[in-house]
């Protein structure tokens with residue numbers, strides 16, 4: 001898996017109750033791309049992301065990572081390649097301390113204690129949360145939990161970072177700090193979000209979903225400049241493209 005490409009080939013997915021969440025979905029994401037997945041509530045974003053780490057498998061069609069299909073057989077390899085930050089950090093943090101949570105993945109991969117410790121410290125430093133290492137995760141603020149959840153993924157050293165609504169429930173400063181942090185990552189990034197202003201800052205490419213299919217796929221500026229397309233997808237232009245006088249331009253709230 002030297003080239004971490006992602007391919008969805010004619011993917012259809014129905015939940016056990018029969019809800020068809022993905023239909024005829026095809027897309028290709030190249031190594032190093034930063035791609036936003038946007039769309040109205042229920043358009044299929046989380047279902048799509050769940051196929052990237054084998055939480056769900058296609059009902060029909062194929063998902064390939066690095067040219068290999070995501071399947072039970074390839075899962076151990078896929079989960080080292082693809083790291084997912086869930087929408088709710090509480091789904092990701094369950095150990096007594098922050099250190100233990102970030103160490104959990106590398107320990108499971110069988111690394112020696114010294115390697116685990118160095119990965120944990122590096123990951124917590126990257127997200128600016130090293131001082132939290134002995135704290136119980138459930139006592140942290142929302143922004144701190146999000147940072148630690150990202151560290152749990154970084155400690156696995158994945159090539160592809162998948163994030164579901166990373167800025168949800170963050171205050172403006174924590175949101176800006178997170179965006180600035182994500183900008184420094186050279187990973188392939190796939191971000192499902194309703195925060196279109198963040199997309200403008202982070203993603204050169206945007207894929208718009210509607211009813212489980214790709215409605216549009218192209219350069220972010222072009223997608224957000226197409227008012228008819230946005231209306232069809234039940235989306236609104238990012239605030240910073242609406243000429244809003246009080247909306248902060250990029251990075252204006254960095255302390």
Ligand SMILES: Nc1ncnc2c1ncn2[C@@H]1O[C@H](COP(=O)(O)OP(=O)(O)OP(=O)(O)O)[C@@H](O)[C@H]1O
Nearest residue numbers: 015017019021039040041042043044045046047048
């Ligand atoms: N566990 C489930 N069982 C049945 N249907 C589901 C389940 N989870 C999601 N769905 C349905 O699948 C479709 C896609 O949902 P999904 O959560 O992927 O959308 P989304 O774009 O992530 O939405 P949101 O923006 O609200 O998070 C919706 O019709 C939803 O009701």
